[in-house]
Amino acid sequence: MKVIWENAPIASNEVVKRVKQTNAWKDNTIYTLMTRLAKKEMIYIDKDSSPNLCSPLISExxxxxxxxxxxxxxxxxxxxxxxxxxxxxxxxxxxxxxxxxxxxxxxxxxxxxxx
Missing domain, CATH: 1.10.4040 (Penicillinase repressor fold)
Known part of the structure; x- marks a missing residue:
């Protein structure tokens, strides 16, 4: 969420890149987390854009x-x-x-x- 709050709107692949700088998570883990955050309506993922852009729906x-x-x-x-x-x-x-x-x-x- 911090990466998205600080850089929104931000491409989903850029979120992955930045999260990996501080965590040893695999790409799929980060994408899964973003999908779950979207389902919980914490972030919006614009799937009509290429690459997909992520924006927060909830403030920090x-x-x-x-x-x-x-x-x-x-x-x-x-x-x-x-x-x-x-x-x-x-x-x-x-x-x-x-x-x-x-x-x-x-x-x-x-x-x-x-x-």
Missing amino acids: KECKREERKSFLKKVYDGSLNLMLANIIEEDSLTESEIKELKSILDQKQNNVRKR
Whole structure:
């Protein structure tokens, strides 16, 4: 998806070429993935053009939101609090990271109060 988001519209064979630069996938695997993304209506493949051109139908932000929701639901029963608590308990956070997290939460709290 990143290759398509960053280069759309992009020829399907160019997607394959660029993906292969960072992955050891075979051409057929990449084409299969693109076909599945098209069936899920995440990308559009213009089969009337030669070569076929690919364009995103979903933004990167929207995709990340949906993936995050899916991950939370599958792994943490949809609980963001449970996931964050688990991360904080199990990972070593630097003082700088703790300050950054507090700042993010404070900003969110201020935004909620303004509503």
